[in-house]
Amino acid sequence: MLEFCIPIIFMYIINQAYSFVDNVIVATYVNERALAILSSCMSVINVGFSLTSGIGSAASLLVSRHVGAKEYDKLPRILRDAVIVGLMLSALIVTFFFLFTRPLLSVIHTPAEIVNETTILVYIYTLS
Secondary structure, three states: OHHHHHHHHHHHHHHHHHHHHHHHHHHHHOOHHHHHHHHHHHHHHHHHHHHHHHHHHHHHHHHHHHHHOOOHHHHHHHHHHHHHHHHHHHHHHHHHHHHHHHHHHHHOOOOHHHHHHHHHHHHHHHHO
């Protein structure tokens, strides 16, 4: 079972390394305010990242199960359904972020003076 977790663990390590390097660059070349904005933004964005990673893992599990059972005839339907569900959930996640970014920032106690900039950055990440 551990061998199935390794790609997920590796993905999270890469994501954390990217965030770390991003923070170092912003802290070194910009300023503390920009670092606070980035950190608050990433706290919110990681919610979406975790949701989409879980969805991808579930789709991968379904495909793997049917490949292992040699039920190749079921794969086109599973892949089609996975794409449809992924697109629908992506639209829901984007909508969620556009509706609830400010409340989420409030929950994580983001300072009021950076809420506007953090919200804009969340929107940029969400749309990209």
